[in-house]
Every structure is written in C-alpha cells, then in structure tokens.
Ligand code: HEM
C-alpha cells in the first residue's frame with residue numbers, strides 16, 4: 203500500500219548566500235520556516251517543487267521536506283530540518299544570529 | 302619547502318580566472334546548477350546545510366607563516382573570522398558567499414595556495430606524516446616520495462578512469478602517524494641492509510566497509526617504486542569492480558581476489574613495466590629532495606626551562622622529540638575544552654604565523670588530528686612560545702588525551718550527515734575537564750563521525766563514535782579497540798547505540814570502568830581493552846537495569 207502523503211514545505215539554499223530558504227504561498231523565498239507554504243496535497247507538492255526548480259537563478263537544490271502545522275505556521279518534523287531553520291549548534295551563526 | 306614552479310602558478314591563476322567567469326555565468330543564468338555543480342566542486346566549493354563551504358588544500362599539511370596569515374585574512378574578510386582544520390589536513394571556510402569565492406581563490410594564489418580538488422576516479426592527493434622532516438623516530442622524510450608520486454600520478458593517461466578514487470599515504474617513521482593502513486595504498490619507508498626501500502600495504506580504507514590494508518611487498522627498493530605502484534594500480538584498474546560503487550575500491554578487489562593472487566598479478570605486471578622506467582623518475586626525485594631540504598638547524602644552547610606546572614604539563618603533553626639536538630616538535634592544540642575541534646580564529650592563526658616566523662624556521666604543519674604543529678622549535682624558545690600561546694588561548698596541554706578528539710563537521714555543517722558530532726566532542730571535553738580526570742586517564746583517542754562515510758576516522762579510534770539517524774532521532778554507536786597506529790585495528794561495536802543526551806554519560810561510565818580495572822597508570826585504555834576484552838566495558842555501558850530498554854529501542 204502506498205504510504206499516506208504527509209504535509210511538506212519546499213526548501214532550498216539561496217544561490218548567492220547559501221542560506222536555507224522556503225517557498226511561500228505567494229511565491230517568495232523566505233528564510234523563516236513558519237512563513238513557508240504548508241502543502242497538504244501530493245500533486246500540488248510536485249507542482250510547487252517544479253515551480254521552485256524553475257527559479258534556478260535564485261536557489262540551489264530545491265526539495266520537499268516534511269512539516270506539520272504549528273501555532274505560528276509550519277514547523278519542521280525531522281531534526282535535520284530543525285537545524286536548518288537555525289544554524290550550527292557550536293556557534294550562534296546562520297539564521298539564529300539575528301534572532 | 303616545496304614551492305610552486307612557474308607552470309603551477311600560471312595554471313592556478315588560469316583556473317581562478319576560469320572559475321570567476323563560470324560563477325558570473327551561473328549568476329546571470331547561462332549555466333544551470335547541473336552544469337555549474339561539477340565546476341564548483343572541482344574548485345573546492347561545496348554547498349553544505351547552512352551555507353557554501355570552501356575547502357583549501359594544504360599539501361602534506363605544510364605551510365609557512367605568510368600562508369597562515371593569508372588564511373587569517375581570508376577568514377576575517379570573507380568568512381566569520383575563523384577556519385576549520387580537517388582530518389584531511391586542509392582548511393575549510395564555512396560561510397563564503399558565492400560572489401566572493403573567486404576573490405578568495407585569488408588571495409590564495411597570492412601565497413601559492415589553491416582549492417583545486419582532484420576529483421573523479423583518479424589517484425587523489427597523496428598524504429604524509431605531519432611530523433615529516435622533524436621526528437626523531439623518522440628513517441627519512443616521506444614528503445619527497447609523496448611529491449614524486451603526486452607528479453607521476455597527475456594526469457597519468459592510464460589512470461584517469463579507475464574503478465573508483467584512489468588514495469595513497471606515505472610515512473617515513475615506524476610510528477606511522479599517517480594511518481597508512483587505512484588507505485588504498487600505504488607506503489612505509491623501511492631500511493634493509495643499510496638501503497632504503499618501501500613496504501607496500503594495499504587495500505585499506507574506512508567508510509562503509511572498513512578494512513585494514515594488507516602487506517603486498519615487504520621491501521620495494523626506491524628505484525622500483527614507481528613501476529611497482531604502476532603495476533598495482535594497473536592490476537586494480539583491470540580487476541576492480543565497476544558494477545557497484547560500493548564494491549569498487551581496491552579494498553574489495555583485494556578482499557575478493559585474495560592478497561596472494563593480487564601479489565602474483567602485480568609481480569607479473571611489474572616485470573613488464575620496470576624496463577620502461579629509465580631513471581628519469583630518480584633524477585626527478587633528487588630534484589624534489591632538494592626542495593624539501595631541512596632548515597639549517599641552530600647549535601643547541603643550554604637553557605633552563607621554566608619549572609611552573611603549566612609549562613611542565615605543556616612540555617610533557619604537547620612537545621615531542623626532534624631529530625636535531627636542542628630542538629622539540631610543538632603541537633598546538635586546537636581542542637581547548639569545549640571548543641570546536643580543529644577551529645582557529647583569524648587572531649590565533651596570526652599568532653601561530655608569528656611564532657613560526659620568529660622561532661620555528663617559518664614552518665607550520667596541520668595534522669590529520671586537527672591540530673597545528675611547529676615542527677622545528679629550539680628548546681630555548683619554548684618558554685616564549687608557551688607564553689604567547691597562553692595569551693591566545695592556544696596552550697591547552699591535552700595532545701593525545703581524552704579531549705584531543707577528532708570530530709568531523711557532522712550535522713552542524715555537512716549535508717550528508719546523519720547526526721551531529723561537534724557538540725558531542727565539546728561536551729565530552731568539557732565533562733572530563735570538570736572531572737579533572739584527563740591526565741589520570743592518559744593516552745586515549747576518541748574519534749567521532751557524523752555518518753557512515755567515516756570522515757572522523759571513528760573505526761580507528763580507541764573509542765569510536767558514529768552518529769546515526771534512527772527513526773528520526775540522533776543515535777550514537779560506540780566502537781572500542783580501534784587503532785590508527787602501525788598495527789592498525791578496526792574497532793568493535795559495543796552493542797545498541799545511545800541517544801544524544803546519553804552518549805556523554807555512556808563515555809564517562811566506560812572510562813570510569815577503565816580506571817577501576819587497569820593494572821596501573823601505565824596501562825593505557827587500549828592496553829586494558831586488549832587485556833580484558835569487551836565484557837567489562839559492555840557491562841559498564843549497559844547496566845542491567847537499562848539493558849532491556851536498550852534492547853527494546
Ligand atoms: C561537506 C563536507 C564533506 C563531504 C560532503 C564529505 C564526503 C565524504 C564522502 C562521501 C566520503 C566517502 C568516500 C568513499 O568512501 O568513497 C568521505 C570520506 C572521507 N572524508 Fe569526507 N566529507 C566532508 C567533509 C570532510 C571533512 C571535514 C573531513 C576531515 C575532517 C573529511 C575527511 C574524510 C576522510 C579522511 C575520508 C576517507 C575515508 C576513506 O576513504 O576511507 N571529510 N567524505
């Protein structure tokens with residue numbers, strides 16, 4: 203039996219800075235996971251991934267990552283994605299820097 | 302020390318100019334990422350989890366003060382003020398922006414450095430002992446042979462499409478600090494009846510299928526070395542499996558065909574190839590040797606060394622015997638308790654550059670254990686060096702001890718990681734510093750990798766830690782009894798892994814068990830493990846009450 207589809211966000215790295223970015227419902231790239239579009243439908247997820255890949259001048263390596271709805275917007279599921287929302291744990295570098 | 306020839310310099314400059322144009326074309330849209338990616342990787346530019354990463358080669362881990370100062374400048378100007386020295390004896394910058402990379406590469410070329418990565422299934426960068434040319438226990442400096450091999454293998458027409466990548470390491474010392482037995486070919490300079498030759502070890506490697514190399518030839522005379530290596534690589538080229546990437550390294554070829562069969566084929570091939578070498582290689586070797594000539598060592602001076610405890614501890618732990626009288630090898634620890642193993646700030650790099658220029662014949666080495674070495678230090682400068690290191694936060698006396706941990710970048714940086722490794726190293730170091738047990742525990746090598754690729758050499762750690770992803774949670778497997786020395790051994794798994802917040806307490810239980818069962822202070826952790834085996838350590842790691850839980854996990 204095929205596995206049930208779980209909600210996703212589209213994520214990638216910014217071409218120039220390398221930062222982790224997420225695709226929003228209004229087609230922006232945000233650095234903030236909670237602003238990402240939470241995609242609940244598999245067919246729509248594939249289309250959004252294609253949309254993202256078409257914007258090769260802005261990003262690198264787009265893929266779908268599992269996410270769940272939270273009080274302030276989508277939240278990551280896997281610890282790798284949670285780290286990507288912040289930055290490394292040995293220095294306050296990366297996104298966590300400005301927070 | 303080895304310096305670029307004019308050809309090398311022109312070649313590096315041309316590559317930077319090419320890459321600058323490629324970056325422009327990628328940004329303006331005429332190169333796709335699929336087209337650009339192999340180009341950036343060839344120039345040492347990787348995309349990691351949070352940013353790009355630039356990996357800069359440091360051949361044989363050897364550099365001078367001017368080069369180190371330039372690395373500091375690059376760290377300050379285009380990165381976040383620090384760099385990460387790795388187990389491959391290179392430096393990684395973790396935060397470059399794409400547009401800046403060509404300028405960084407130009408700045409490297411200004412001091413004869415580059416980030417060009419040998420890639421593809423070819424013979425890769427040859428590595429050597431970080432104490433080369435300085436160690437008292439050395440038969441000969443291995444770097445001239447390493448450089449000869451590098452020149453022979455670069456663009457060797459026959460070996461551009463090997464079944465898989467191929468790595469060679471050379472040591473000139475029986476102590477083998479180059480982990481030769483974990484390379485596709487390991488070479489150990491040996492002496493027989495007064496003549497120098499090389500012992501050839503083949504088929505070692507870590508990663509997914511760790512194997513210790515086997516001796517293929519006990520003694521190959523120096524002037525037979527290149528034809529012999531050619532024979533080995535030619536046999537592998539023919540026999541190595543091309544059907545499965547995970548079975549393509551020579552370690553599998555040796556494993557599947559047996560060392561006797563490989564040896565027979567290599568001997569046949571050698572007989573065919575030897576006549577084609579007409580001594581050009583030996584002329585080249587002499588020319589290379591001249592470039593690696595040792596500095597002119599100063600006459601030993603009588604000096605009273607400081608008697609304070611901090612200096613004594615530094616002297617005993619971080620310095621080693623030198624081949625020249627009145628000299629020591631100084632290892633500068635990049636593992637101060639709680640710091641990221643292998644990281645140095647721009648300021649620290651400048652202090653090291655100054656010390657090398659002022660006191661150390663302008664030579665610096667990077668070790669695969671992620672520390673920095675001043676290979677040639679006259680005894681009478683040791684006190685001044687220690688003072689300067691203290692001021693720079695670089696005087697931690699922990700070389701070879703529990704907090705001198707090798708850790709790969711793991712999931713704090715690396716896109717391939719399955720778990721973090723840096724914070725595990727930081728917490729182990731901090732914990733044993735709090736306990737003040739470090740010097741009591743004595744010689745111990747802990748090595749941590751954040752995935753099965755084993756960049757942190759965990760298989761050959763006395764204690765190895767491998768970070769995995771088990772059902773979406775970080776989980777750490779422990780191996781015991783590994784050894785990276787001359788009689789290299791792959792460690793053995795203890796049993797089920799530990800969660801992130803259980804791994805440091807587990808290591809503590811393990812080492813308390815060792816302190817309880819060792820015969821005396823001279824019996825190291827590794828000796829004790831070899832004497833008593835796994836059982837007592839397993840009992841300490843998995844106390845009865847936890848066993849059921851661990852099994853169920
Ligand atoms: C973005 C960072 C990195 C990536 C993507 C990466 C990737 C890999 C991969 C895929 C392998 C396995 C190759 C094979 O067995 O065929 C490997 C091996 C290795 N890596 Fe890394 N690595 C990274 C960083 C590092 C760092 C920072 C170090 C040093 C601290 C390192 C040291 C090594 C070593 C020594 C091996 C050799 C193991 C062997 O061949 O048996 N790597 N790496």
Ligand code: SF4
Pocket residue numbers: 709710711712715716717718719750751752753754755756757
């Ligand atoms: S061992 Fe794995 S996690 Fe660590 S640097 Fe190598 S590829 Fe990355």
